[in-house]
Amino acid sequence: MPEDRKTPQLDELEKGPWPSFVTEMKRAAAKNPAANDLLGLLERSYEDKIGHWKHGGIVGVRGYGGGVIGRYTDLPEEFPHLKEFHTMRVNQPSGWFYTTDALRTICDIWEKHGSGLTNFHGSTGDIIMLGTTTDQLQPTFDEFSEAGFDLGGSGSDLRTPSCCVGPARCEYACYDTLDLCHDLTNEFQDELHRPMWPYKFKIKMSGCPNDCVAAIARADCSIIGTWRDTIIIDQEQVKAYAESGMNIQREVCDKCPTRALEFNAETKELTVIPEDCSRCMHCINMMPKAIQPGKERGATILLGGKSTIVKSAFMSWVIVPFMKMEPPYTEFKELIGRIWDWWDENAKTRERLGELIYRVGMGTFLREVGLPPVPQMVFRPRANPYVFWQEDEIKK
Amino acid sequence: MAKIDIGPPDYRNFLPPVIKENYGQWKYHERVKPGVIKHVSESGAELYTIRVGSPRLVSVDFIRDICDIADKYCKGYLRFTSRHNIEFLTDDASMVEPLIEACRAKGLPVGGTGRSLSNIVHTQGWIHCHTPASDASGIVKAVMDDLYEYFGRDDLPAKLRIAMACCLNMCGAVHCSDIAILGVHRTPPVINHEIIQKGTEIPSLVACCPTGAIRPDPKNKSVAVKEDKCMYCGTAILCLRECRSLMQKMMVSPYWWAARFPMLAPTPVSPG
Numbered sequence: 001m002p003e004d005r006k007t008p009q010l011d012e013l014e015k016g017p018w019p020s021f022v023t024e025m026k027r028a029a030a031k032n033p034a035a036n037d038l039l040g041l042l043e044r045s046y047e048d049k050i051g052h053w054k055h056g057g058i059v060g061v062r063g064y065g066g067g068v069i070g071r072y073t074d075l076p077e078e079f080p081h082l083k084e085f086h087t088m089r090v091n092q093p094s095g096w097f098y099t100t101d102a103l104r105t106i107c108d109i110w111e112k113h114g115s116g117l118t119n120f121h122g123s124t125g126d127i128i129m130l131g132t133t134t135d136q137l138q139p140t141f142d143e144f145s146e147a148g149f150d151l152g153g154s155g156s157d158l159r160t161p162s163c164c165v166g167p168a169r170c171e172y173a174c175y176d177t178l179d180l181c182h183d184l185t186n187e188f189q190d191e192l193h194r195p196m197w198p199y200k201f202k203i204k205m206s207g208c209p210n211d212c213v214a215a216i217a218r219a220d221c222s223i224i225g226t227w228r229d230t231i232i233i234d235q236e237q238v239k240a241y242a243e244s245g246m247n248i249q250r251e252v253c254d255k256c257p258t259r260a261l262e263f264n265a266e267t268k269e270l271t272v273i274p275e276d277c278s279r280c281m282h283c284i285n286m287m288p289k290a291i292q293p294g295k296e297r298g299a300t301i302l303l304g305g306k307s308t309i310v311k312s313a314f315m316s317w318v319i320v321p322f323m324k325m326e327p328p329y330t331e332f333k334e335l336i337g338r339i340w341d342w343w344d345e346n347a348k349t350r351e352r353l354g355e356l357i358y359r360v361g362m363g364t365f366l367r368e369v370g371l372p373p374v375p376q377m378v379f380r381p382r383a384n385p386y387v388f389w390q391e392d393e394i395k396k
Numbered sequence: 397m398a399k400i401d402i403g404p405p406d407y408r409n410f411l412p413p414v415i416k417e418n419y420g421q422w423k424y425h426e427r428v429k430p431g432v433i434k435h436v437s438e439s440g441a442e443l444y445t446i447r448v449g450s451p452r453l454v455s456v457d458f459i460r461d462i463c464d465i466a467d468k469y470c471k472g473y474l475r476f477t478s479r480h481n482i483e484f485l486t487d488d489a490s491m492v493e494p495l496i497e498a499c500r501a502k503g504l505p506v507g508g509t510g511r512s513l514s515n516i517v518h519t520q521g522w523i524h525c526h527t528p529a530s531d532a533s534g535i536v537k538a539v540m541d542d543l544y545e546y547f548g549r550d551d552l553p554a555k556l557r558i559a560m561a562c563c564l565n566m567c568g569a570v571h572c573s574d575i576a577i578l579g580v581h582r583t584p585p586v587i588n589h590e591i592i593q594k595g596t597e598i599p600s601l602v603a604c605c606p607t608g609a610i611r612p613d614p615k616n617k618s619v620a621v622k623e624d625k626c627m628y629c630g631t632a633i634l635c636l637r638e639c640r641s642l643m644q645k646m647m648v649s650p651y652w653w654a655a656r657f658p659m660l661a662p663t664p665v666s667p668g
């Protein structure tokens with residue numbers, strides 16, 4: 001990095017034990033003028049306590065309406081290499097699995113065409129290539145495509161789906177999250193690359209109710225693995241946990257949210273009342289060798305998760321308590337297609353699916369999308385008798 | 397001419413042999429020590445995961461450094477987690493300690509498993525965002541420096557998740573973490589009538605305000621903010637910029653029109 005670039009505040013963030021992003025910026029800055037300007041811009045932001053970026057006109061690659069986020073600094077005279085500094089989102093492989101060959105290929109392409117700075121990964125899940133000029137977008141994309149990589153979503157489209165590690169490593173996986181993620185991403189390439197909707201739509205999938213990708217908080221459509229039957233308990237292993245010193249009564253039974261577990265301290269046997277189990281995963285997490293999810297596995301489909309703007313942060317709510325998730329996932333694809341059509345038809349600009357349902361009501365949503373109302377959708381019974389009746393149900 | 401719509405690479409090509417051979421056949425796992433998890437399959441095969449913290453914003457050289465470690469100790473197989481950590485994957489128990497040593501030698505913390513503090517989810521802040529109320533990476537670095545020991549421990553009462561967002565958009569959905577650090581604006585937006593007049597969809601801008609604080613201002617052909625109704629969510633900044641982009645989108649993007657008026661669909665670009 002050139003000798004005259006002084007960044008005293010950022011230098012402070014190179015001290016301390018946690019790996020420093022400033023060190024990383026300096027590594028890139030030593031080789032790339034835009035990364036070098038970025039150091040200066042960030043130091044300026046620390047002095048002014050304000051960001052210095054503008055959202056700009058639409059930039060992209062041929063054939064796509066998304067995948068590239070245009071960014072321009074509002075201080076182009078001081079930081080000429082940041083006049084155009086766009087982000088490209090590269091669709092990650094399911095579960096963020098890589099070989100070093102794949103990663104090195106990505107690094108080589110990016111170093112050639114952009115700042116050399118990346119995020120592994122962005123919050124939605126894509127690999128973020130942070131900072132290149134408009135004229136480099138198409139050549140960069142062309143090289144990524146040749147190497148077998150595609151762009152992710154951005155704008156009012158289907159954003160890149162993401163999933164947990166699933167059956168690749170986890171014994172709790174109730175369906176193949178990796179295969180589903182790959183399948184849906186490929187099935188819905190058009191929706192992903194060509195923004196046509198009122199606003200963004202995110203799908204995230206977790207293999208069990210632990211929900212390690214926080215699908216329930218971060219996705220308009222959350223697919224969370226579950227089972228229909230009963231947890232399976234291995235009494236020999238329960239004994240082993242008891243003998244190793246675990247206080248099963250206190251740590252497991254007393255913490256069960258529905259008091260569905262009973263532990264006999266004499267025989268050291270653990271039994272479950274099946275109809276009381278809410279499948280929260282606590283006992284399984286505590287005793288992975290002794291308890292497993294049931295055998296009849298699938299997923300719960302929930303809708304509505306989103307962040308604050310506009311109507312506040314939501315967590316997804318149940319619309320299909322149990323759906324089998326087996327390739328080619330026809331039942332799910334048909335349902336999501338009907339949901340998209342309804343949302344596209346009825347939502348205002350920038351209205352997320354969850355907000356639309358809040359506005360028009362679950363009754364309208366269920367009737368128009370063609371889903372049966374089921375008890376699992378009810379959070380708590382009404383405390384008032386103010387009910388809307390459907391016209392066709394009344395004899396006038 | 398590059399192919400389009402090819403989708404992501406097939407993850408199956410990136411799975412280490414021990415995962416391919418035991419896919420969906422895992423039986424149980426053990427937390428060996430902070431940062432190291434062992435999974436055992438029905439057939440008795442073992443998979444060790446070594447979890448390592450990262451700053452998320454990294455140079456390509458950082459990625460090459462961790463590739464070197466992966467090549468040397470675990471045959472080039474690794475993955476990332478949903479909280480920006482790195483996981484090295486090996487079926488060879490004898491590689492675990494050397495791998496940990498190699499990470500520590502590079503200043504990379506090993507941990508984030510079990511009842512620990514994992515990495516702090518965050519996004520761009522002043523590095524790239526156009527609506528930030530604060531920086532993100534700087535705060536994350538400072539907090540992780542302070543709480544560093546908890547990353548490498550496994551004895552908190554339960555796992556701990558901290559997340560950081562630089563404005564109310566909460567990219568990364570911090571509302572589901574145990575502790576969320578959230579940048580907030582504290583003053584109402586400043587209106588620049590000239591920019592608004594140049595092409596803002598005023599109805600959309602008025603509609604986007606959650607408290608109805610933004611009103612049309614016909615005299616100035618612009619909008620006005622009722623300051624005591626504003627709660628500084630920052631939507632207006634986003635919406636204003638989005639509206640300008642929306643205007644441009646409606647003018648230049650054929651796809652939005654094609655979805656509604658199929659006869660206007662553009663001639664497909666040959667995937668060649």
